[in-house]
Structures are given as C-alpha cells and as structure tokens.
Amino acid sequence: MLDGEESNVVPDEASDFIKFVNDSPSPFHAVESARLRLVNAGYEEIKERDNWSGKLKKNGKYYFTRNRSTIIAFAIGGRYVPGNGISIIGAHTDSPCLKLKPVSKKASAGYLQVGVETYGGGIWHTWFDRDLSVAGRVMVETKVEPNERQFEHKLIKINRPILRIPTLAIHLDPSVSDGFKFNKETHLTPLIATATKILTNGSDNNDKSESSTLNHHPAFLDLLVKELGVKAVNHIHDFELCLYDTQPSTIGGVFNEFIFSPRLDNLMMSFTALTALIESTNNTETLCDDTNVRLVVLFDNEEIGSKTAHGADSKLLETTIRRLVLSNIDSSTSEKDRISEATFEETIHKSFLISADMAHAVHPNYCEKYEENHRPQMHKGVVVKVNANQRYATTAATSLILREAAKKYNVPLQEFCVRADSPCGSTIGPMISANLGLRTVDVGNPQLSMHSIRETAGTDDVGHAIKLFKGFFEEFPKIDSYVVID
Template identity: 75%
Template sequence: MDINSTPPDVASDFIKFVNNSPSPFHAVEEARTRLVAAGYEELKERDNWKDILKNNGKYYFTRNRSTIVAFAIGGEYKPGNGFSMAGAHTDSPCLKVKPISKKEKDGYLQVGVEPYGGGLWHTWFDRDLSVAGRVMVETKKNKFEHRLVRITRPILRIPTLAIHLDRDVREGFKFNNETHLTPLIATASKALAGNKENNEEKNVKHHPALLNVLIQELGCNAVNEIHDFELCLYDTQPSTIGGAYNEFIFSPRLDNLMMTYTVLTGLINSTKNTSESLCNDPNIRLITLFDNEEIGSTTAHGANSSLLETTLRRICNANAKTGYETIFEEAIHKSFMISADMAHAVHPNYCERYEENHRPKMNQGIVIKTNANQRYATTSATSLILRQAAKKYEVPLQEFVVRSDLPCGSTIGPMISSNLGLRTVDIGNPQLSMHSIRETAGTDDVDHAIKLFQGYFEDFAKIDENITVD
C-alpha cells in the first residue's frame, strides 16, 4: 500500500456522518436526511398505518427525535412473513448540562454537568469542549418546537491541576465527578462587563454566557424564548483519518456511531432505486437505531421499551386479513436480529487483558461476540446465519470472548432477544479506547460492515430456508 494512499470513500463518508452527529438528536437527523434522500417516506406513530404500507415501500419514523426506525417492505412480502432486522444505538457516554447549571467560584463562571453512561472521564480534561443537543423554543405565543443546536466553537474547558500542586498525580489521576469534572465557561469579570454592556436579564438557572451563545445560534430574539434544553458536551476537534497508511479513524463516539452508520448505509444500499433484491424479497428489512443504550436502555425510546414490539405488530397488522390472530407470533419465528455494537480490539500495550485465543484486530473483519452467560445473544445457530452472509460477500470475521476472570459488558441484543423470543447475534467492529472522548478504529472495517449488512438484508430469507433449528 502507498504510504500516502487515499482512505476508502466509505470511511471518509463516515467521518462526515460522525462530525455531523455530536448528539443523539443530530445522529437521528443525519440518518433521517439520508433516508429521505434514498426515497424513504416518513410515518408518524400517532397516525393509523392501515392501507399506507405497500410492498416495495420504504418508510421511517422517529421517537423523541433520538431514536429512529426505518424499514423497506419486500415485493413478495405477505402478512406473517419474517423481518430481516439490525439494531444499533445513537448515544455515547458524555457529560450533560444539568437543569440548573449556574455555578460561580473564585472569579470563574462554571457550568454544572452530569456524567451520562460509563465514560472514561479523565479523557475529558484539557479538551476544547462545546455543547450540542436540542432546545425547546417558543416560536409564537404558547407555540413550541424542537430545534437542534450545535455550538461549533469551543466555549468550555475542564482544566487539570498543575503537577506542581499535586505531585501524587504521577501515581494515579484521581478526581471527584461532582467537584472536579466541572467546566469553565467564562471569567466573572468579563461576564459582568458583558452583562452591563448588553443589559442582559438575570437567569436563575443558567449563566447568560451560555444562554447568549444559544440564542445567537438559534436566531432567537430573547432568552425567554428558550424554555428547556437537553445539551451534551462534545469535543470540537473533528474526527479524522490517520496512521501512516491512513488505516485508522481517530474520533469521538465511534461507540456506537460507526455501527449506526454501517447499519443505516447497508439498508439504504440494499434498497436503492427499484432494487431487484427488494422486489423479490418475501421479508421486511428493518433497522432500529435506539437511544439510551449506554444507561441500560430502559426508557420510552430505548431497546428495552415496547418500541420494537409495537412497531412489528403494527406492520404485521397493517394489511392483514381480519381474524388472523397469530400473525405476529408467526412472523417473529421467521425473523432475525443483528445487534450491532462496537467490539474490543486487542491493545498491544495491554494484551494480557484479552483471552489468548480471542484477540480481534482492526481492519481484519467484524467481530462476533459470544458469552456463555448470555451477556451477548449469540448462539451457534445465529452465528451460522451471519457466517453464511459473510461468506457469500467475502467479509472477514473474528471472534471475541472476554477472559473468564473479567466481567463482560452487554448490548441491546440479549434484551431484544429475550423480550421477543427473537433469534439474535451480537457483532461489532473492533476498536481501541472504548468510552474515551477520542477512540480509534480501522478504516477498512467500515466497508466490511456495510457489505455484511447489505448482503444480510438482501439474502437472509434465502439463507434461512437452508437452516433448520427446531
């Protein structure tokens, strides 16, 4: 390979996706934009879908604007046929602005934040931070709407203490999440001068320094037009491709926006234009990109909610004949789910932390994740289906099992599988520094995952015909 080789187009496109997605709300909007461009029609959960859904039709809907479901109905689909499904999640560990964030100490204005998920919080110190998320704005008298906001310039910083004042830091960096993980936004003297000059109204919950940048970005006329918000802190340093051979992606939120992107792109690629494979497919191809996986998924828009089940039931019943009472149950047992969440690549400096026969490497294929205690939903029967799809499309696969003396994480796979009685396999692309503010993955694996998902959507029904598990 040429040392100055150009990274794959799909890796560059993924970089655009993740840079445009500093919050789950932005990730869903980016996914929605791509689905609309691919001819997907928006549905509303509050509407009746009866007689709307058609064979060869492509549809999507959002819930809370942080979860999105998209599906395409095969040309040969009949009520009671199966679903070819894949799921990922749109959220990542981050710091979130508290409902009352206003803090001031020793001449500094600070913003109170709360950790979301299990982040490596020490990596958030000394980074150029800003905020992104959604704001509830009053547009007219008693009329409100959800608006996305993203401040692109760094406005926040969590500084470390100088080594001269903490010699013990060499032995281990210890800090308190409540008192030490609090970003600066301004100096009190500058803020006071600015407030006098602008004659700004006093806000008891948030500093004017924060609110002013929000109203400027949103085009609001006054602070009182902002009624509430959900803001994530994010690193303003863009994602990029690096390494001597352009083989690495250095980025925030790889867990799990890489799998979100590849699941989404695989579905879109499998349904482009009047795809012959979709016209001949007896199944429905469906993806679910959930919020809140990092905090356990037990929310109205998480994977442990009724969202997926109610969606599948509504699709099954939309054009079913009256009295067909077991249509959903029949469909479930003809269906399959790929739970897609990033996996651990072997770390060369800590290789002893990995099981000796299960050490995945970046750029060498997608990882099948297995756990005897079912922290992952993979079984021999479900991994076989995945292997058949990968074999046809020449996608390399790897295996991961956690060491027996270490705890194992989990995914949306086991909860979806157990809630629905659904065949499920857990997979993911290998990465380093999972849950850090900057993570590392391989450029080739973006293409590997897209090919696998596209092939799976196109061929699952055929593959499943040749596998018998009673």
C-alpha cells in the same frame, strides 16, 4: 504509482462515516443525520401517532422517529405477506458524555462554571483539557400570539470551543504521576468564562427575571439565543444539551488506516447499518424479490441500560412489528385482532436480529487483558461476540446464519469472548432477544479506547460491516430456508 500509494487511499465508506460522526455530536443530531440520508434515498416519513393501515405498500420505504433520538427505518419486500419474517439490524445513537444539569449556573474563584452530570460509563479523565462545546436540542416557542402558542424542537451545535475542564498543575499535586484521581462532582466542572470578562461585557445581567436565567448563566443563554436565531431568552423553554469535543473526527496513521474519533461506540455501527439498508433498497430488483421486511432500528439510551420509552428495553420494536403485521391485512376489526396476534408470533419466529455494537480490538500494550485465542484486530473483519453467560445473545445457530451471509459476500469475521477472570459488557441484543424470543447474533467492529472522548478504529472495517449487513438484508430469507433449526 509509488510503492504503498494504493494502500494510503482512504476508503469512501470511511470518509463518509467521518462526515456522519462529525455531523452527529448528540443522539438528536445522529437521528437527524440518519433521517436526511433516508429522505435522500426516497424513504417516506410516517408518524407513530397515525393509523398505518392501508398506508404501507409492498416495495415501500418508510421511517419514523421517537423523541427525535431514536429512529426506525424499514423497506417492505415486494413478495412480503403478513407472517413472513423481518430482517433486523439494531444499534444505538448514544455515547457516554457529560450533560448539562437542569440548574447549571455555578461560579467559583472568579470563574463562571457550568454544572454537568455524567451520562453512561465514560472514561472521564479523558475529558480534561479538551476543547469542549455543547450540542443537543432546545424547546423553542415559535409563536407567541394569543391563542396561537407553538413550541418546536430545534437542534443546536455551537461550532467553537466554549468550555474546558482544566487539570491541576503537577506542581500542586505531585501524586498525579502515580494515578490521576478526581471527584466527578467537584472536579469535573467546566469553565465557561471569567467574572472579569462578564462584568466588562455586561452579559451577566442579574435583573433578568426569567426562570431559565436563574438556572443558567445569562451569557450562556445569550449565546443560545444568537445561535438559534430566536428573538429573546424567554422563547427558550428547556433544553437537553451534551458536551462534545470540538476536535473533528479524522483519518490517521502512516497508511491512513486509522479513524481517530469521538463516539465510535456506537455511531460506526449505526452508520454501517443505515448505509447497508439504503444501499440494499436502492437495488429495486432485490427488494421486489424479497419476502421479508428489511428494518434498521437505532435506539437511544443503551449506555444507561435502555429502559426508557425510546430505549431497546421498551416496547418500541415489538409494537412496530405488530403494526407492520397488521397494516397489510384488510379485514374487519375483530378479524385483524385475531389474525394479527397469530401472524405476529409467526413473524417473530421467522425474523432475525443483528445486534450491532462496537467490539474490543486487542490493545498492543495490554495484551494480557485479552483471552489468548480471542484477540480481534483492525482490518481483519467484523467481530462475532460470544459469552457463555449470555451477556451477548449469540448462539451457534445464529452465528451460523451470519457466517453464511459473510461467506457469500466474502466478508472476513473474527471472534471475541472475554477472559474467564474478566467482566463482560453487554448490548441491546440479550434484552431484545429475551423480550421477544427473537433469534439474535451480537457483532461489532473492533476498536480501541472504547468510552474515551477519543477512540480509534480501522478504516477498512467500515466497508466490511456495510458489506456484511447489506448481504444479510439481501440473503437472509434464502439462508433461513436451508438453516432449519427450531
């Protein structure tokens, strides 16, 4: 073996993550990617609308989705009884992006354009001059017979560049060298075609009368029809589509040490949490001996505040825990109501949440932006995030529990807090902790260029997070028995 050859080997976990993120250009795709992995691991789908009583069994593995953009998966320990704790890891499926407006049809100076709006706090200048396409979900009418109408959610990902947001030539705006400034409404509008080619190809048929045609370019709708394999434009009734960069996620660096990718925030933590759950429950021996439920929740809408029906600031996690507590009690309705509330409160105080969201790696060109003793580096471990103003939910007690798991599984940890003169971001951790009174620690893998269209992280850190989370699932009940802090 040549010197350095071993260090050039890409960890399997990083390669698997590359596939996951490339398959997940939208939250809907991320949930579908997660769902398929769960099914392959033997997880059974349940529905929120169904009665779970009597359906959930010890050692059983289950999942459900909400809005197809949020997913919860859990496995019930063989020694679990109502009132025991739940070992939880929470992350989110969404990332800052551009989304098509309900009426996207625009044209200017001989170009057909697509109207978009910004979602979340993206670094929007990074979206200029990129090869863009669209992905998301489309509501399709699949049955049109009288009295037999049926609508379905269908995923779509157009796998080639169809959109571009061009910058203005420096000759026409020399000031761009001193700072790139633009208007998000007027300058962040992608091109999709030229009027000349539309006329040549006869795609822009203005005689079409469907309302969707009036709202969107017929040529764009024709492309959706072709990609979905539906019979006609009027079978497409609505959609939620986001733009994405068609350049795939990839491994880079001299020693294959970097992941260059979109949506690292927060698909990396979604992937590592999900993988850890699956790997921990593949070991039937540890699951059979577990007194807890092991649960992963991947929420949507974190980037816009989480206050939606499928976001972390909803009742989703609370109602799921209540139903888990109640589903294993076989008694009269009145007794269930009484016991479920008592056991729910007992469960909450025996449970623990790891809020997993990406962290800031120190930037070599902007070291002064980081507190001098808190400069996380790639490959040196999962970052524990702390903030005195509780923008992160970590406390001394909750970080101790995490450190015990990390120590047993030999996972390196780092610490991060922002400078006193710097603003601090937040996560789903504080809101869930506050809403439920749930012990919580905030962690994440270190990355650069957070919220850019292309971000950077370390290949080794994928495995670090999986190992830590798997250890948490397997060891938390034991650790909690000797870390007694009420």
